Amino acid sequence: MKQFQRIFKYLRGYSGKIVLYFLCILLSIVFSMVSLAMLAPFLKLLFNKEDLVLVAPETVRSASDLLDYLMYQISTLIVTKGELSALAFICLIIVSSILLKNVFLYLSYRILAPMRNGVLTRLRGDLYDKVLKLPVGFFTEQRKGDLISRMSNDANEVEWSVMMALEVLIKEPLNILLYLVGMIVISPKLSLFLLIFLPVMGFIIGRVSRSLKRQSTEAGEKNGMVLSILDETLGGIRVIKAFTAEKLLGGRFHQMNADLNHIRNKINFRKDMASPLSEVLGVLVLSGVLWFGGQLVLGNNAGGLTSDGFITYIVFFTQIINPAKSLSSAYYNTKRGSAAIERIEEIINAPVVVEEIANPVSIASFEKSIEFKNVSFAYNDVTVLHNINLTLEKGKTVALVGSSGSGKSTLADLVPRFHDVTSGEILLDGVNIKNYSIENLRQLMGIVTQEPILFNDTIANNIALSKPDAAIAEIETAAKIANAHNFIVQKENGYNEGIGDRGSKLSGGERQRVTIARAVLKNPPILILDEATSSLDTESERLVQDAINHLMQDRTSLVIAHRLSTVRHADEIIVLQKGVIVERGTHDQLVALDGFYRKLVEMQEVR
Structure with missing residues (x-):
């Protein structure tokens, strides 16, 4: 994360909005969990009347007490107004939870978009300001096309790779963490079994993405050279035609373009592997959870699971698979984006050899x-x-x-x-x-x-x-x-x-x-x-x-x-x-x- 220090520096000015964004995401996940966690117990109450809760809890101080109170309300509805009324009440709770989840999710997007755009605006602004401050000698050693590529393509890469990844790296770990906590509460044994597989998934994904940063750096350099050839062609089109050098310049451009195409294909092959790989690994883990969890349900021992608890556990686990896929894709994107940041940093951190002293003397006229x-x-x-x-x-x-x-x-x-x-x-x-x-x-x-x-x-x-x-x-x-x-x-x-x-x-x-x-x-x-x-x-x-x-x-x-x-x-x-x-x-x-x-x-x- 060292290469993202500049991004984090820009984000410091949004500390209040980051807290608000975090809160909205947290509430969004909580309401999502509510809609899912209530499903299995509610269905059990509907179809297993012997488990009806006819005594209201004395106090409501915890999530467990709240769940017992809702079960009591549903049980009362079943007894007094019938199962259809209770089912309608269950649907209302689920719809309300999903509605609140998406309201807070939308609010998080409204908070995040100006932050993301603001960071990119400052990055481009700092980059341009540094170009204006750099001495004339700096530009004699740089290809103009490469500088343009860093200010346009690399800045766009930061926007789509890094900023989107940072969004995922805030939201999805929180998503996974809360669902994991819920799963541990439901079954510590099954969760321990699951946690053995997660590091293995991370290791495999890390091995696949190892060379992505190097390839992204090569792609940035090649793209800069393509833009340089294009700039020289546009500026010297009369000379090119006069000396019939179209084939020579065309050969250079097409060769560089082909090299860039080859590198980008390699990058996309590895990047596109992230989502299917994480999904396959997720299904493998899910199969293991079904096998081991099924044994705990069927075993009826002290550490076993109830059937409704197991259903809730499986539902929670399925909610982890998509965030895990997003995290793996984000990991790939940060590798690609870090190469773009490094190329931008080379300009921003370039030494300004012609600097003004701390308290310069003002001069308004030339006298001698x-x-x-x-x-x-x-x-x-x-x-x-x-x-x-x-x-x-x-x-x-x-x-x-x-x-x-x-x-x-x-x-x-x-x-x-x-x-x-x-x-x-x-x-x-x-x-x-x-x-x-x-x-x-x-x-x-x-x-x-x-x-x-x-x-x-x-x-x-x-x-x-x-x-x-x-x-x-x-x-x-x-x-x-x-x-x-x-x-x-x-x-x-x-x-x-x-x-x-x-x-x-x-x-x-x-x-x-x-x-x-x-x-x-x-x-x-x-x-x-x-x-x-x-x-x-x-x-x-x-x-x-x-x-x-x-x-x-x-x-x-x-x-x-x-x-x-x-x-x-x-x-x-x-x-x-x-x-x-x-x-x-x-x-x-x-x-x-x-x-x-x-x-x-x-x-x-x-x-």
Whole structure:
């Protein structure tokens, strides 16, 4: 049960409802027992008049006294009004008991459903919140499809396997316990005989379900891979068709799908064995009870059973078989669900390596400079940046250039704390950025990524991402500065036009200009710009570059530069190679130096 600690933690907030649920289940079982326990004695009174009870008990303080009192009432009815009236009274008691049983059973369901849904809502909420808190580096090592699978399929598995099983694990043991107590009261000898077989049943069921958890973990992993292939296919459908790679991708998908099908079949074979296996074992035990109990009835010895007692005992025992079947199925389900919980826990318990200090400093404006002091950064024991020293003064532009893999993007990602430095420090206005509130720090920055990241929403909502309450006039002003207003108003719904998944309804240049408008609306004092390398037509290229120039005006800019026009206007160019600054200066100075930067220009790494 250790893997269910998180579920139990969520359930602590429902302690009052759990007590009420327990009480309703208890009353439901008691009234069920009443309806069954009364049957045999009542029938005996009807058909064996010599056993009529004609003297009322002096007091009614126990279940036995209550039973004697009911027998007295039935005996009186038989004597005064006849057997049919007594039979009608018996039926009324049984119907009333069954009605009350189901009323309390329904109330238990009404109490349980909000608890179960509440736990799953909190689980999904915590999972999503953790995804938002995890550092950017976490997602570079994870398959997107696998993460989606954990948040959807595994969460659903917890709902149907674990939560349903926990319901059974509360209700059915109580059911079995109360009926067992009743059976022990009726015949301790027969109950002792029965209890010898129950551990054997549990051992057999446990052996069959041993490998279910491992198989469920494999199924979760395979399902994540299937979703990853599907996500890559949807995102790269143009490339797949252009390179006629349909057979290759189709082969991968179908092979993974077949593996998933094979594992799921094995899981279902074992899971479906639970109910018939427990039923067969239950019938075997019932046969043993009939044989041994029959001997006690026929033996007429001191430890024997009366015939009506034996009938009641058998009726009670039959009420244990279905709960036992449900328990065995629940045991199988918890094995399957525990694998899903473990996969979810891997995300929830993943370390948040970029954490905010206990009492962070608030910051509302940028006044002086951003300074890198002896900054190094390593990821998975691989040094990405080494001993970086750099100062970005307010209002200045610093361009980062270098070949692919030189550490440009990583250096830029350190400023908004997408990663934290391994050694050294980054100072903003003389204060280590780790001492600032992360939210305040990022509010000072506008980020334009190399690939435009847009959401399946309207153009207006994409531009207003950092300022959801922005007026339409503000959005239009930002779009005009980003050279996006003209193409937006030509859309059928203007700013309310939906742009599709990842902005698929817009052209490449339009997507880039919308992301620039988003940064303009935020109006940050610090700009981090990763210039797009994708080729655009001449007109789009001019509009995008013009929008970038407007965006950079009067801002402190850190630019991962790919265009010569941007580099030429930079106040300082930082040339990176294998995580080390190898050259720095203006464009003219570095060209005159005839070093690594000039080679980059000549090789059109900067064009």
